[in-house]
Amino acid sequence: xxxxLIVHGLEWTVKDLFVxxxxxxxxxxxIVMYPYxxxxxxxxxxxxxxxxxxxxxxxxxxxxxSLVFSLALLPTAMMPLLLHLQxxxxxxxxxxxxxxxxxxxxxxxxxxxxxxxxxxxxxxxYRKFFVEQSIALKGQPGFVNTFKQTxxxxxxxxxxxxxxxxxxxxxxxVKILAGIxxxxxxxxxxxxxFIFGSVKANALWMSPLMPVIFIMSAVVSGxxxxxxxxxxxxxxxxxxxxxxxxxxxxxxxxxxxxEMDVISKTSRYLIGFLIAAISLELLDLIFxxxxxxxxxxxxxxxxxxxDFTKIFILQYGxxxxxxxxxxxxxxxxxxxxxxxxxxxxxxxxxxxWNVVIGGQAFSLSFEGFMHYNLPIIPHxxxxxxxxxxxxxxxxITPFIIFWGINKIIPSLQKV
Amino acid sequence: MSSSRRKFLKTAIxxxxxxxxxxxxxxxxxxxxxxASIGDDKVRWAFLIxxxxxxxCGFCVxxxxxxxxxxxDLPVSRTWVERxxxxxxxxxxxxxxxxGRDGYTSAKVRGDDIPxxxxxxxxxxxxxxxxxxxxxxxxxxxxGATYQTLDGVVLVDRKWCIGCGYCIMACPYxxxxxxxxxxxxxxxxxxxxxxxxxxxxxxxQACPFGARQxxxxxxxxxxxxxxxxxxxxxxxKAEYGTKPQAYYIGLDExxx
Amino acid sequence: xxxxxxxPLAVVIGAVALLLxxxxxxxxxxxxxxxxxxxxxxHRKGSIDDWKAVQIKYKGREYCRECHExxxxxxxxxxxKVIECENCHGPAIEHPDNPEKLVVDRSRxxxxxxxxxxxxxxxHRSEMPAIDPDEHNPDxxxxxxxxxxxxxxxxx
Numbered sequence: 067x068x069x070x071l072i073v074h075g076l077e078w079t080v081k082d083l084f085v086x087x088x089x090x091x092x093x094x095x096x097i098v099m100y101p102y103x104x105x106x107x108x109x110x111x112x113x114x115x116x117x118x119x120x121x122x123x124x125x126x127x128x129x130x131x132s133l134v135f136s137l138a139l140l141p142t143a144m145m146p147l148l149l150h151l152q153x154x155x156x157x158x159x160x161x162x163x164x165x166x167x168x169x170x171x172x173x174x175x176x177x178x179x180x181x182x183x184x185x186x187x188x189x190x191x192y193r194k195f196f197v198e199q200s201i202a203l204k205g206q207p208g209f210v211n212t213f214k215q216t217x218x219x220x221x222x223x224x225x226x227x228x229x230x231x232x233x234x235x236x237x238x239x240v241k242i243l244a245g246i247x248x249x250x251x252x253x254x255x256x257x258x259x260f261i262f263g264s265v266k267a268n269a270l271w272m273s274p275l276m277p278v279i280f281i282m283s284a285v286v287s288g289x290x291x292x293x294x295x296x297x298x299x300x301x302x303x304x305x306x307x308x309x310x311x312x313x314x315x316x317x318x319x320x321x322x323x324x325e326m327d328v329i330s331k332t333s334r335y336l337i338g339f340l341i342a343a344i345s346l347e348l349l350d351l352i353f354x355x356x357x358x359x360x361x362x363x364x365x366x367x368x369x370x371x372x373d374f375t376k377i378f379i380l381q382y383g384x385x386x387x388x389x390x391x392x393x394x395x396x397x398x399x400x401x402x403x404x405x406x407x408x409x410x411x412x413x414x415x416x417x418x419w420n421v422v423i424g425g426q427a428f429s430l431s432f433e434g435f436m437h438y439n440l441p442i443i444p445h446x447x448x449x450x451x452x453x454x455x456x457x458x459x460x461x462i463t464p465f466i467i468f469w470g471i472n473k474i475i476p477s478l479q480k481v
Numbered sequence: 482m483s484s485s486r487r488k489f490l491k492t493a494i495x496x497x498x499x500x501x502x503x504x505x506x507x508x509x510x511x512x513x514x515x516x517a518s519i520g521d522d523k524v525r526w527a528f529l530i531x532x533x534x535x536x537x538c539g540f541c542v543x544x545x546x547x548x549x550x551x552x553x554d555l556p557v558s559r560t561w562v563e564r565x566x567x568x569x570x571x572x573x574x575x576x577x578x579x580x581g582r583d584g585y586t587s588a589k590v591r592g593d594d595i596p597x598x599x600x601x602x603x604x605x606x607x608x609x610x611x612x613x614x615x616x617x618x619x620x621x622x623x624x625g626a627t628y629q630t631l632d633g634v635v636l637v638d639r640k641w642c643i644g645c646g647y648c649i650m651a652c653p654y655x656x657x658x659x660x661x662x663x664x665x666x667x668x669x670x671x672x673x674x675x676x677x678x679x680x681x682x683x684x685x686q687a688c689p690f691g692a693r694q695x696x697x698x699x700x701x702x703x704x705x706x707x708x709x710x711x712x713x714x715x716x717x718k719a720e721y722g723t724k725p726q727a728y729y730i731g732l733d734e735x736x737x
Numbered sequence: 738x739x740x741x742x743x744x745p746l747a748v749v750i751g752a753v754a755l756l757l758x759x760x761x762x763x764x765x766x767x768x769x770x771x772x773x774x775x776x777x778x779x780h781r782k783g784s785i786d787d788w789k790a791v792q793i794k795y796k797g798r799e800y801c802r803e804c805h806e807x808x809x810x811x812x813x814x815x816x817x818k819v820i821e822c823e824n825c826h827g828p829a830i831e832h833p834d835n836p837e838k839l840v841v842d843r844s845r846x847x848x849x850x851x852x853x854x855x856x857x858x859x860x861h862r863s864e865m866p867a868i869d870p871d872e873h874n875p876d877x878x879x880x881x882x883x884x885x886x887x888x889x890x891x892x893x
Contacts, residue, residue: 071552071661073557073658073659074658074661084575084577084591087577087579087580088557088656088657090658092646092659093650150645150646152642152665153644156624156641158763159641161760162760162763163624163625163641163764163779164624165623166775167620167776168621169647170621170645171623182745182749182752186745186749189745190745224744225744232741235740235742239742261647265650266721266722267650267652268650430654431655433573433737533859533861534861535861535862537855537860540824547794548795549791566857583850585850585853585862586846586850586853588856600856600858602858602859603855603858603860604859619777625768625781626780627780628780629772631772631773638781638784640781640784641781641784670788673785673789673791674789674790674792674793675793680797683794683795686795687795687824689820689821689851
């Protein structure tokens, strides 16, 4: 087998003016996906915690769903990193020999802590369900039932007590874990921002605001995705109910009412975080222009010439301003909400893109530019992994995982 | 000081000396063993580049690529030579075709003709890893796959590197890249396999004009150290606080 | 433990123990702080030896002299004495065992690395004896007229 020699980055980097020979867009689409996916995880978890910790009753309907959804998103926060690594089979080295002066070394630890918290919280929420299932399925014939019964029995971890005292403990457990979970979720994502913000060699990334900006936009995207998925699922339910009972049926109306209620209440939180995110990003931009350090010349030409469309039209215009107005307008409808939510998700994605790719759009020499051409049709492993299809794989996976998890722990039933 | 404490200190010190004496004083060491026992602590490698002397022949890049098995025809290199042509309108025309591997044989910069009468100054700048005192690339490696040796050279462990690219991002000088064969972070080692055997780095040896030199900063009789200590030298991008150890004579503010 | 609330914690502790067990078996024993401090010296010590073991390819003039004394001496009396033999002849590696014969670069491009005229007054380059490659016998190999080992123009 002859090894194909590939210069990582050569495939999709176009250089303009003077760029150092070894400079390429080393961090490509998967590193855009990575903070995007962790952001969704963190956002989904924060949304569920708002109910569990702060008792925001209006979020009750979406809380369980977003908790389970954040579990489904969890593995996909790791996926882009593995797809990006040049030595993916050595990925575990991060856990074996963490070098704590590196922001990435924290990944293994923070990520596992977070996973443990989410899993434990789900365990407390669903323990009663596990016990019930384990008892109900006992002795039922068929391989599937035996398998399910065994699975549920293992999931109970042997804690079969469901009296009031035990349930009280579960409730307390959920509350405590959700409480610890919020700072950990913020940390998980804040440090993703720190990974970029602490790179002193990169003029665009280096900013102490970066972690905070990342957390805010993470919460925005997480809430938006939860709302959107919730709408899709409720619409599907409505559609099924319509098929079964006809359009004018009570159940259909009721479902619609519940849906609109949950969505309009959740959207208030979305707007709040959106405002915070935009303000911080604008502050960062204004500050850079006002202080005008050595790097400002090249940053300005990247922002206002090379990447103007991506930053000001796609990210701020389509991704922030437009959905902001759509959400603020009176008499919200589901259709308008869907458009706004899709735009919000797109806007946060563009923000990640403009940070990750935009940060590599100029040479460290400040004398030239690099343009990124996303590989679309893959012709080798590298162009698949770090191309459009690699990114789509990452984007689709959480929904597949959610579908799987939902078979075991149903998160969409009314509590 | 109480007497008991003084007594304790006294015993501790004499005891310490007594314990260490047999090891060092009563053993005959061969010169090689003495060298070894001194260890790398007596060495701190540093590079000296004289921009005035560089003619842009690119023999250094050629030698580096062949010596260090960096695929010759791929556009990555551990070291490179940049050309700066400054014109009367104040513009810098900079290039480094093929990292300067084949030398500079044409006056065209990136395909553009520059009339000689327009040129106010022009020069060549060899670049390589600065083997920083405070290497940002090492600080950010999540797995401890890159490190600084006691004699001041930053190396990459090809068997442990996960290929995340964080070090490549963290280096302000753009000296790192992924090795096309090993798929791990790759960088200039000052030819560690040569300098630890008393040879010169491949690029230093290949340079016909002495534009590249390697020295030991801890040896005050070293001519390179003497030059760094007594001449006006500059470093690249000092503002990043990495304390680079490649010193330049005749550096221009336009060099980035 | 009576309270079932601690059971997830037990699972987590079990997972951590498993990780530590695997770690003990996977991580090389020489991994640790081998430099001055943790920040810059946390690594596998054997890696330094890996780097020291890289094969030397450029042997230097003295190695060439062992067999080609005459050529080296001739070269040393010329302005080209500053150029290492291997710059044009290629790295010796284990020559004459491997490779048996070195491939000499006789191209015009090799000579033009230094001798193509470039109008750069601040650099040593402009002091080089130089030609315009497009004007100066463009179709001929340099070595047809000039002896690379001793390019003395009077001796031509």
